[in-house]
Amino acid sequence: MPSHDPERPNILFVLTDDQGAWAMGCAGNTEIRTPNLDRIAATGVRCDNFFCASPVCSPARASILTGRIPSQHGIHDWLRTGNYVSPNPAAEDQRAIEYLRGMRAYTDVLAENGYSCGISGKWHLGDSARPQKGFTYWHVFPWGGGNYHNADILRNGVLENDPRYLTDVITEGGLNFLDAQAATDAPFYLSVHYTAPHSPWERGQHPEELTALYAGLSFATCPDVPLHPWQINSAPRGEGDKRIELLTGYYAAISGLDRGVGQLLDKLEQMGVRDNTLVIFTSDNGMNMGHHGIWGKGNGTFPLNMYDSSVKVPMLLSQPGRIAQGAVETRLLSHYDILPTLLDYVGLECAETVALPGRSFAPMLRGDATAERDHVVVCDEYGPVRMIRARDWKYVHRYPYGPHELYDLVNDPGEEHNLVDDTAQLTRVVEMRGRLAAWFAQYVDPALDGSKEPVSGKGQIDLAGLAGEGRTAFTDDWWYIDASGNRRAAYIAQRQARYFTGKE
Secondary structure, X not given: OOOOOOOXXXXXXXXXXXXXXXXXXXXXXXXXXXXXXXXXXXXXEEEOOEEOOOOOHHHHHHHHHHOOOHHHHOOOOOEOOOOOOOOOOOOOOOOOOOOOOOOOOHHHXXXXXXXXXXXXXXXXXXXXXXXXXXXXXXXXXXXXXXXXXXXXXXXXXXXXXXXXXXXXXXXXXXXXXXXXXXXXXXXXXXXXXXXXXXXXXXXXXXXXXHHHHHOOOOOOOOOOOOOOOOEOOOOOOOOOHHHHHHHHHHHHHHHHHHHHHHHHHHHHHHHOOHHHEEEEEEEOOOOEEOHHHOEEOHHHEOOOOOOHHHHEOOEEEEOOOOOOOOEEEOOOEEHHHHHHHHHXXXXXXXXXHHHOOOOOOHXXXXXXXXXXXXXXXXXXXXXXXXXXXXXXEEEEEXXXXXXXXXXXXXXXXXXXXXXXXXXXXXXXHHHHHHHHHXXXXXXXXXXXXXXXXXXXXXXXXXXXXXXXXXXXXXOOHHHHOOOOOOHHHHHHHHHHHHHHOOOO
């Protein structure tokens, strides 16, 4: 049987894709059906102010695993290439790239210290066919997203097509890993990475028994307001019946993964290890489903946005008997805190943490009354867009030209009134801008600095085989390399001209 040693607890880490912090019953959503997420919250702690490191999937996932911000690991947008070598010679993805090569993840440390590490679900950090980062069980979805039926799955290095509902296939992969632990007394770490509730949400994508849960709803829990002027054209969105269809699919996708979480929890109980297993539930980034008039996350708009609905993520942690039950934690915490927290929680050390921005909140989980009550701020980045978030104020800075934002979160929690040009707030803007710059100056690797990259939210591309230089580009910015080779300046000029003339 797996570990029953209280000093070496097992870990189940469930990660969803594009789930807003608001999209759980335990977070106050009265329409959504999430009985098993609510079950985790009731037996543990729900963090009410937890933030991703970047409001898009691949950078956020890399930050979770390595504890590095994007400007330390170099992934600044979702990975459009390098995931899996396509059998189609005309396809964009023709080279597998291990984007986190040479960077230690907390799973590396766990594996080095006797943990059996498995993953089932979305990887999206490059070279999906090859197990990495200490994982020996590798049951992964090789792409960033796709349909919920007839999806590809890599099993034992072989790409297979499975006609079943993808969420159930991912759950099954996690259950199979847990079954295999019965033959060992080693502690285990299991990542279950659902593609849900990422789009598509149209009819036929999700089982009828899930969509039927939301028949007749008006979805009052999602704002029905005019589109944000920066809304991108490629995001799924709609009004009237189309809005209802898409929200039904989104909510059904969450109920589907919630069902899978229940099966995983039941398996832990059947194995007799629930009390010695730390269960963590979170999402890679937040999501707007009409919030602020946006459909999408940080790249649901151009310029990219840092609204709380994009950067706040659900975070539930539970281990009965060790973590207080039914607690709500309000301090500001971030995904970059996960690596030091997990290693601290299981009593392991990692020398790299000294140079990382995260701080362990394991003392809080243990009920230490002397634990630090709050991070002063959390910071976030998405390419040239950076945010500093205190409890009462938020400042967003867009390099090199803006527009910038300042919000009074006490009097304007919905972030509807940008005060950055209010002369009464000039001192505050200068102070927060300085703190933002100082924070990033402390942690950024100058060679990987996202503020100097033309990230637009449409994907990160490796140009080997295209430009023959083996370098990284973002979406179509390589078309814009000027005569001197200054791709960033040319790209910025193009995008800014299109934006300010109303063509973006």
